[in-house]
Each structure stands twice: as structure tokens, then as C-alpha cells.
Amino acid sequence: MRRALAAVATAALLAPLLGSAPAFAAGAGSGGQTRAEDPCRGQCRDILPAGENGHATLAAILLHKAIGTRPKHSADQLEPYDKLLHEYSGLSDEKLADYFNDASFGVPEDQVEKVTSPRDDVTITRDKATGTPHIKGTTRAGTEFGAGYAAGQDRLWLIDVLRHVGRGKLSSFAGGAEGNRELEQSLWAVAPYTEADLERQVERIRGSGERGARAYEDIKSYVGGINAYIDDTVHALNYPGEYVLTGHGSKIEEFTVTDVVAIASVIGAIFGNGGGGEVGNALAKLAFQKQYGQAAGEKAYSAWRAQNDSEATTTVRDKEFPYAQSPEAPRGVATPEDGSVTAYDHAQNEEGTGQEAKTGNAKAGADTEGTAKTDSKREKEGVLPADLISGKRGMSNALVVSGKHTASGHPVAVYGPQTGYYAPQIMMVQELDGPGLRARGASFPGLSFYVELGRGLDYSWSATSASQDITDTFAVELCEKSGAKPTTESKSYLLHGECTPFDRLSQHNEWKPTLADGTKAGSYDVVSLRSAYGLVSHTGKVDGKPVAFTALRSTYHHDADSVIGFQKFNDPSAVTSARSFQKAARDVGYTFNWFYADADHTAYYNSGDNPVRSKNTDPDQPIRAGTAYEWKDWDPEANTSAVTPPAEHPQSLDQDYSVSWNNKQAKGFSAGWGNGSVHRGDLLDTRVAKLVKEGSVTRAKLVGAMEEAASADLRAEKVLPELLDVIGSSEVTDPELARTVGQLREWEKSGAQRREAAKDDGVYAHAEAIRVLDAWWPLLVEGEFKPRLGDELYTSLSSLAPVNESPSGGQNSGGGGDDGAGGVGASQPHKGSALQHGWWSFVDKDLRTVQGEDVRSPLDRPYCGGGSLAECRTMLLRTLGEAAATPAEKTYPGDKECDAGDQVCADSIVHRAMGGITVPRIAWQNRPTYQQVVEFPARR
Incomplete structure (x- = not known):
């Protein structure tokens, strides 16, 4: 644990906290980051409302609440983002600068706001326009150290929040608000890990060849940068005020490499997951059969489920990519008995008895004042949305037009992640410039050792959530080690004929009253039961026998493996063409639709660790647990299996145009509920198809199509x-x-x-x-x-x-x-x-x-x-x-x-x-939160 300063009275803190951050040795001018010849030649732009700066001292928070002032660069991207809605008609390429930031590499000398050098081999140059950190290192380790330091400067509190969510410890850290408890429980339902689990993921990366070893060193350097910032800011009394408001004072725990994996598990659960829900599907099919009879009910279910609606708009239009369709005669379907299914409660007390998940009642015998539940709206709200992981949502859109149909002859792209609106934003923008690293764009706090969405040397990329089915539900037969008759309360299951106890993964949370949300003191345990076949989501009966329904995700225990793909995206030697980008995207196990554009070509690739299922098993329904129905080559210890080869993933090169708004990827590729003749993606497809038909598409015209669809x-x-x-x-x-x-x-x-x-x-x-x-x-x-x-x-x-x-x-x-x-x-x-x-x-x-x-x-x-x-x-x-x-x-x-x-x-x-600073409301518009507008006129 990092040493903490002695507790200081709030009044005594105010004066020093009004001061600036500690000074560091600054390089001359832009610290060497002069703007070189950039292949984008000023035609790359981006924006991330509300602003880059997510840091506020206690004094800044109190002043904000008292008189409405905000720290610099905390809301300066809000107005240009908002006003595009009312001004996109007649937009020209020249006017794009009014609504998007310059995403060129480097910072002109006259645009340098501040240069810091947290150690000799790296400088962090902040530009005047947005305060974006441009990180230049003479060594790779220095570059990554600088990325961590800059992340601490811009998002330290949020990074801390995310690592506690990932460890099931949010309510202990940020208070016992109902929303905090619901969020940590929803994460614990899909990605609970012990410390040993997290360490094994780190070692797997470290041992996965040259790139894996490099990624491990990158993460170590990045974490070192965060910790250096914590040291510097605590000693300067310049740490985020949220720590005081939640009762932590200046006590900020040192970050570790396993914290990065914990954060990756959160982000992956939100944006890169897919499938599951088969118990609900089975219950819906039962309801159809009850209403219409067996045969008619099955027919009706298939029609409503519409896994492969022939009227659906698809991202790939000229090729079929079959995946995860229900077979005509499925094997091993485990249909639950009507009325037998109960959802597993992840909120429990120390004795292991059920506890109301949504109220988080104090544990029996705890020294608290009753329960943690009150009627206070503030107490119900957590630091993050309670349904951040569990809520049904579609995120991100992309509009990409081939150079065959543009005015310049070069591809044009307008795209970005629709990750929600937060203050500070749940993403942050940076530029990385060091050995083997050349990229600018957005990353999630705590994972910003690489740019995750943005531009490279002479190319740009983005993603939309694909959510294809990489999670299956298995029905595991329950048993008792004693030989007694099992019930749905039994805590053991049959694994290849042997009665095996579930792993009980738990975190104990205790919280005290806080200034931030007014919650009363309380405590509870967040618990998951884990089998070789995944995490228990429900219990019930199948053919009269008690079972647990478990969700097995192909990326469980592998949340950090995707780091290799992101590393390649940032490496100018790895991505030199559209095809090499597609190859890099294969290393991302999360379910994403990836889009790419350079001066000559466009590309699309759907990533994800799609398991190869046992023949004629139905991924849409619960499957009986047993060797006859398991994934091909499945290793339950490591949770690895055969995955579908790259050629079977939806993909395209130089398609006339591509659009995605979380719609169906391709014909034959199983879609989620309601993905049919009318979909949000149609709003993009109709408009972009019209532009392509007219020809001479420009960046401004494509932005206009996006914004019109957005309203x-x-x-x-x-x-x-x-x-x-x-x-x-x-x-x-x-x-x-x-x-x-x-x-x-x-x-x-x-x-x-x-x-x-x-x-x-x-x-x-x-x-x-x-x-x-x-x-x-x-x-x-x-x-x-x-x-x-x-x-x-x-x-x-x-x-x-x-x-x-x-x-x-x-x-x-x-x-x-x-x-x-x-x-x-x-x-x-x-x-x-x-x-x-x-x-x-x-x-x-x-x-x-x-x-x-x-x-x-x-x-x-x-x-x-x-x-x-x-x-x-x-x-x-x-x-x-x-x-x-x-x-x-x-x-x-x-x-x-x-x-x-x-x-x-x-x-x-x-x-x-998500902290102490709020920003003004803006008009509704249905568009990405971080968004790029790019057109490369040149190559390297």
C-alpha cells in the first residue's frame, strides 16, 4: 500500500488544492513533438465530449458546486459536439473544424499548452485546444510510463473505480449505494475472478511469445506511470477530491498489473461480450408451446426468434457467413420444467443464506443501523450506472465509403464507439509516439497503454459491438457428495460422472456513511458459483432432476488475451495494409466489428473467439452438460477450445460502402432478438446508399448522413x-x-x-x-x-x-x-x-x-x-x-x-x-461519443 498523508481538515486543504500540479522539467517548445509530414494532411479529425480532463481536486469540486466553475478542458468539447445537430445542413469539409478536433500527429509550437517530463525518456505535451496528452518517448518503456502518468492525470479516480468494479469491491470503495451494489453483482455474474485467476491471465500473456512478453512489459511500465503520478499528486495535495468525499482522504492504493486485467474484464463484459440468455429463450419457447401447442409453438418461436431474417440489413452484403444457427434436429437440448427456474442471487450474507440483491440488507449481526436501503434517490444511484453491464444496449456506428465513390478517390470514414455519456467520459484521448508505437485515439482508462480506437501512421480504425454468440448455457446435474438426494440448493454437480463441488467465489463488502451519497453503514457478500461449465445463472429441473444452468463464455479467463491485437493496431510495422489490419484483428477475442480505412483501401472484420460447437447442438437453447455436447477440443481447466477459422468470420475488402449500427453482420450469421426488417442500422444504410449512388462523396456529406440519422x-x-x-x-x-x-x-x-x-x-x-x-x-x-x-x-x-x-x-x-x-x-x-x-x-x-x-x-x-x-x-x-x-x-x-x-x-x-464535476445537458442525438472523421490522401 502506498504511504498516505495524515488526515487533513477540509478547510486546511482548500488553499493548497487551488494551486497547480507539481512542475516537472519541461523540454523546449513541444518537447520534440513538432508536427512532421502527416499522411492525413489535416484531414483526420475527432471529438470526445465532454472534455479530456477528468481530474478535479476537492477545492475544484467544492467551487463547482458553489459557483459552477469547472476545471479547464473538462467540458470544452461539449459545445462543438452539440451544435453539429443544428448546423450540419450544407456542411463543407472546411467547416468540419468547427465540430471536430484536429487529429493530426504532434503539436505545433504555438499550440503547446504545457509540457511535463515525469522521467528522462518521455515528455507529455498538452495542446491548447483540448488538453489532449501527446506522449513521446525515446524508449518504449518511457512511452508506456508516460501513458500511465497521463492516464493518472486525466482519469485516476475513474480508473480506481473500474478496478474495484472488476474485483467485486465497488461498494466498499465508493459507498453502499444500491446502484454500486447492483453493478458489482452484475459483473460478478459474468466475470468473477480470484487474485490467482488474475495472475494466471497475466502469466498467460507474458508467456505467449515475443508480443506477449512485450505486452507484459508495456503494462508494467504503464502501471508504473500511474503509481508515479499517485506519488506526485499526493505529495502535492493535488489528488482527486472524490477520494476525500468517499472517506479515503489521500489514501490511494498502488496499482498492479492484475488491476489492468480486472479493468479489462469490466470493459470486455460491457462491450465485447455476446450470447447467453438461453434460459430465457427456453422459457419463451415453452410459453409459445403452451399458447399454441407443441408443433405450432416451435414454429412460432422460430419465426419470432428470427436468427437469420432475410429482410435484415447486413454489413457484408454479397457473401454468406453461417454461424450459431439452430440445427433442424438439435441434440442435447436441456429444456427446463415450467415453473422450476430460479435466478441465482449474487448478493448474500456471510452465512451464505440468500439476501435481497437489490437492497443489499446488512448481514446478520453486523454493527449497522438496520439496512443500507433508504428512499434517497442519491443513495440508489451509484458512481456508475447500475445496469452498465447487465442492460440491453447496442453501441457504436460506422460509415465507410470506398474511394471508388468519393470526390477525392480516397476512402472516407465517419465512425466511433457509442459508449454513453459520462463526466468524465469513460474513454480518453491520447497520442502515443515511441519505438514500435504510433497512434492517436481513444482508450478506456486503465487500459490506455495502447490506443484502442483511432488512427495509426497512415490508417484509421474503429469498432462497433458485434455481440455474436460466444456464450453457451449448460445444464449441469446437481448432486450431493454424501450421496443424499440432490435438490436445487445443492452445491455440487456432476463433472464427467464425478460429484464435484462448485467453486464459491466471494467478496465481502463493507461501507461506512460517505459525504458522496449519504448511505448508511452496511455490508454484504457478492458471490458466484463456478463450475467447469461456467458460472451458475439459474437453478431448475430438467426431466425431473435438479440442475444448475451455467453460462460458459469462450473469453472467460481470457479477458486480457486481446491485448495482442490492440498492440498490433498501434504498431506501424504490423499494420501496413487492409489485409494486415484484418490479420491483427484476429487476435482480438472480444466480439467486435472492426473497420479500417487508408488512402487506398477499406476493410471490415468481425472478431471474436467463436467456439466450435458439438455437431447439432443448439446455441440458442440450454445444452446438457456432458462430453457428447461439449465444445470441440474444450479444456475445462484452461477454458480453451477450437474456434472458428478466420475465413468463417464476416469480413470484406473494398466493399462499395459499409455501415454498422450493431445490426446483422452477414447472411447466415445468427442475430439477436428483433434484428429484422427494421433496424437502427437502416437509418445509416439508406442514407449512405443514396450518397454512393450520387457519387463524389466527401467527408462533410458522410458526416451529414450520420447526423441526419442521429436525429x-x-x-x-x-x-x-x-x-x-x-x-x-x-x-x-x-x-x-x-x-x-x-x-x-x-x-x-x-x-x-x-x-x-x-x-x-x-x-x-x-x-x-x-x-x-x-x-x-x-x-x-x-x-x-x-x-x-x-x-x-x-x-x-x-x-x-x-x-x-x-x-x-x-x-x-x-x-x-x-x-x-x-x-x-x-x-x-x-x-x-x-x-x-x-x-x-x-x-x-x-x-x-x-x-x-x-x-x-x-x-x-x-x-x-x-x-x-x-x-x-x-x-x-x-x-x-x-x-x-x-x-x-x-x-x-x-x-x-x-x-x-x-x-x-x-x-x-x-x-x-462519475466524479464531482457535472456538465450541461445537450440536445438528443443518436451518435458515437468518441467519433472520427478521416480521409487519408497519402501513404507513408
């Missing part, structure tokens, strides 16, 4: 025309309804945008039509499908495929409230990303079927009005009338940010405060 309402653009067609099959005689229909039709024809006529108007153009659709959607979906599905099946389906993910998050399938059936993913106001998860395809296909149109990959039967167009129309008009009569105050419930009924405010983006 479009998918439901209004793609589904509302079908709704209006059904309604328009006869005259609307009710004057008020006719007026409402007219407003909806006018909005749809105008472009279906959710945008103010002018910035800060406070009122949307077509505000009434938008209000009506927001209120109507959950009502019409329920009216269309629930009568034939029945209550139980409707509820089961809407828990797997959320009905609605509106921009405001204020409407769910019940028409209001916070949760309710089908509201999964809907009750998250102010988050920005929207319209990924919803029943858009189901409504679209059903309405076209009812109207007698030819529908490929249809649902199993017509639902709206029982298949009667007249009855369907009647239902739509009835629910439309209800929606029109719904007060805006109910559609847009008030919160701490907005008055009830304020439509624009309800949609607006609020950067979630």
Missing part, C-alpha cells in the same frame, strides 16, 4: 408509413383523429426528425406528432400482439426483446412508469443512444402481412386484428385516440433534470457524473 426517429421513418397505410385504408371520420393522423403524416414526410427548429428553441418541430407517437407506440404494440399471444407469452417475449427504446426512456409497454412488461431498456432517460431495441420489425412485418403484402421471413401468423385489416385499423385508431389524449406530463415524466411534460428536455442527453 431521426426510426419508428416514424420506417414503421409509421405502414401504420398510416392501414389507417388510410378507409376515411377517418372523427375530426380530432383525422387531425392527429394528418400531423403524423406531415412529420413522416418531412423526414421524421426529432429536432428543434433552431438550437435552444426548447420546442421540437412537429412536437405534437412526436408526442403522440411516443405515447402511441407501447399502446399499439400491446393492442396488436397481446390478444393472440396472451399475457404470459407477451410478457415473456417483451422481457427478451424490449418493446420500446425511445429517446426519452419515459414510455414502456405499459404506457408509463419505470419498468413494467417490455420496459427493459426503456426506463433509462437522458442516455442518448436509442432505438436499438424494440418491436419495430415485428410491427412492420405484421402490418404488411395483414395488408396482403409479400413478406419474407414473416411471423408465424397475422396478429393485428386477428388478421382482419378492418379490425386492425379499428385497434390502431382506438389506441391512437388514447395516445392523443394522454397528457404530455404522463408521456414525459418529470425528473431532477426536467419538468414533467417537457419533451425536448426529456429527450436531452445528461452526462452521468
